[in-house]
Amino acid sequence: MEKKAIKASIVVLIAAAMILPVGAITQTAYTNDKEQVSTLEISRGHGSVGMDISTSPVTVRGKEIKQVRSISANAMLDGDVQVTSGDGLEIQPSIAADGAGSLLIGMIADFGSGLNAYFTSSSDGGATWADNAVAWQIETPQYPSVDYWGGSTYYGTMVPSSSDSDGGMLYLMECTDPTDFENGYTLTGWGINDLGDGYTNIKAVDIGCDNGVEDWAYGGVAFIGDHGSGLTETPMFAYQMTEDGYSWFYTFSNADDPFTLEHSLSAAMSIDHTTHYAYPIWTYLNQNTGLYDIYTDIFDFGTWDEYQGYPIHPEIGSVFINDSAVSTEYIDVSAYNNNVIIVAQTTQYGAPNRDITCYYSYDGLQTIETTTIAASPDSEMHPKVIHTGDNQAICIFVKNGNIYSTTTDDGGATWTEPEQVNDQDGTVETFYSENSPADLCKAGAIWSDTRSGNADIYYDSIAAPGPLLAIESISGGFGVTATVSNTGSEDANNVDWTISFDGGVFIGKEKTGTVTVPAGGEATVKSGFIFGIGKTTVTVNIAGMSKTASGFVLGPLVLGVE
Template identity: 55%
Template sequence: MKMKIGAFLVMSMLVVSVGAVMLNKTERVGPKISLSKANFHIEKEVCKSYQTYNDILRPKMIATLGTDIQITGQETDEIHPAIANDNSGNVLIGFEADLRGDGEYNVWFTYSPDGGATWAENAIAWQIETPELPSVDYWGEGNRFFGTMVPNPYEEDGSILYLMECTNPADFEEGYTLVGWTWSDVGDGYYNFVDMAIACDDGVENWAWGGVSIIGDHGSGLIQTPFFSYQFTEDGYAWIYRWSTGGDEFTFEYCQSTTMDIDPVTHMAYPVWNYLNPETGVLDLLFSKFDFGTWEPYDSYQVHPEVGGGLINTSVNDQNIDISAYNDNVIIVSQTDEYGNQDITCYYSTDGMNSVGVSIIANSSDDEMYPKVVHTGDNTAVCIFVKNGNLYQSTTEDGGATWSEPIMINDVSGTVEEDYHTADVCKLGAIWTDNRNGNADLFFDSVGAFAVISIDSISGGFGVTATISNIGNAPAENVEWSIDLEGGLILLGKHKEGVIPSLAPGASTTVKTGFILGIGKTTASVAADGTTAQASGFVLGPFVLGMK
């Protein structure tokens, strides 16, 4: 059943001029690039309508464990996976499949509770016209994930922005919901969405989940042009942006892929698109930068301020792009064709895209394709890509300036599908489409060697105690932690911090506030190596009661 709420409201045009930014060239071999000033004419409109989808579908999953962990094993194909992890070892995935055996493909979501070692024997989808190409991300706190997917072109002219929210990956009865905004009737119409990427952030209110970058058509005559959308009120109002209008002297059109990430430290959002440069005939990159850590007024509404952006112009085609951002280190990976075949190129920045360098991740005589990238810490990241039917990983420890020699991930050679969105990566591992069993199944394996810090629990009693674990596959060294109490009257013990000298993979330890003294409701905020968690309780003298 669909429930439609509200009506559409069209807003006026906003014109933004973005200042010039400088190019930081690298000495490594790679395509020549320029990072240029972009005079963006950004127009945005608002939608006050969303739909709630209540018709849920449920299948049975098949999981077979091995060195490469097989997630699905149906006789039909499971393809185009997306993956994200939280700070407690939960891994959420979305993928396309016919899990009911009725010949109808859908986008399904399921999870692993233990970093990918085992997988739930259940999944969830909704009774909607066949969508494709899911994208998922972790919100930043608790076990909350969000996802989206490309709508069917025959449902609302392919104009629905789906938003899947997961508040508890283990709860397939009430832990997953789906809503959608329809954009075909807004202004001149936004429709025929062909690629989408979601990025999430907890920088402001709980209902503000993040944003989605989109490629679609516009009623002014634009074909496969960049869009960007996010919710800006608790009751569901949402903006949609575009970067050009039909009839402009210079238009951003014929995009092939889009990507987006939000820096969890600075809360800066970076949507990116490739587009066909009408002056050079090659696929160049357009990016923008929004502050998702604040709102500023716009007419009678509010917006995340647009604080930067530009064009990365090269002499090569940039395809199948992906991005990761952490603490102003921004890494964009791209499939390029400088030498006639396909290679993997990195565009990296250490100052929030004010300057950009270029490096090569892989450029053998074979085709390297379909890169994905994720940060694993400050200036450290892992990139995966496909070559000759195999999935490879390469890592950087200097923010993208140099990359390690690629290492093959899959154990059975030549079985990885070579297709757009064939693989994805998160901190805890990579997921890919594999044909070793005669059809396309999903497989998972860990990548790289790095620590992943998790805050497992926060409890009360005599003060506040937090359990901190390393759910990664490498030792964690000098883990800085802190506990802060906010609210109530705290006379002693409001703040405590320290350093865990070493934490082995799979190991846990507890940290404590020690003696506190106060009274009233309070919230304990725990931070460890960039991971945060909160719990609330009641302080009564030296005791904390009812912590949850």
């Protein structure tokens, strides 16, 4: 497909601010049009300016399991898979995938007991979906967000009701087995309305997960809320710092400063699984221009420092993306191997028409360039983006009641011509899902659809650029064998892999190698000779993905792998 790149100029303000102490830092502004670069020194520093420590979260009781469909589990209409079919609304979906066929979704739905946040799953790449979904008896939330952590584990959160701790309840949903609705899902929450000066009226959340550091650290949540110091709709950030749930909560403005980060419209979050850098990102209203600009503060989630006796992730620096000609309203971000891609709904070519703009970097936002993904006479809105490999990503957006997808294989510099995803024209629901009508994972897109006269959840797969690997299975015998598939459009050549054993093995605890997996095909990787006795956990890692299995080692045999 033809690719296009529309060049534009942006101004990027980079503050190399470390977390302690926070002070004025000289910032450098870059103007990039791919042919020339000019710099401007700015004597304004930014980073976190407010930090609070919460105690352990409270476990939420009152779980309920509901039937979410009255159709057969493999019902398909014109290629779009119908996930739910309740009589009430099913809206505001979110999705995550493990790269091995498991998908988890969150949604706001009414399955007979009022609107609530429900979670359900697919174990075969979205071809079929579970008949049930799980929720908890809480005040009606909005806009759930889910992400894959590793192994069989996912995490999620949601926007709390304004009557739930003054809108100051930050929820954390943990799913250790998406197929086990009785025991695989738990919900905890931090009541932060009285933490420090108070965090209230949370209006947007996005969770990013990473299992590369601690097995209890889920990742982080970027969100927007009001702060008792006098900040309205300001960027906020949180992550867990101890195994028992103590957490850091951040703000990034002082209410008394002449320049504040306020009146944010959207928040997004991504963690680079290769560098373990976290990129929480927000829009904010620039008081000087009247436009919405972008702000992010980068954290090193691969490192623990100490502050006042507590573990803390160091801040790497903060980044402003300001353009006097562009207002950025709704954003999303994805990061992989220092390639950071930010997609934004913008008024680049004048309101009320909206377009999709891409800001991309190959060096962790040290430098940033921009291109336009979509700018037709109609409004393109609500973009989402996710990496599928090195410099490879998918972006979706909504236009005229339809979902469109486009891909890049050069880190965001160029994008393919957008193609419609949904098969029935003009039925994507945007009234109740105004801020986020659709979401995206590596395998495909999910959205709320009105084709049946009601708002139901639908899913469809999207072809990824280049190779797209998945760990299909792990089996035992003499050692361990893992089967790896490639559903992408290109061969995956010389991909690094690792098979490791935890417990039970005395010889051959880890094996590494490379494998080539043809497009549309499969390949196997093997641990080779091992020797030991006892229970073991097998972990297979390839291309940033991992899959685990348990078994029993008896001499050179690995038995009962599951």
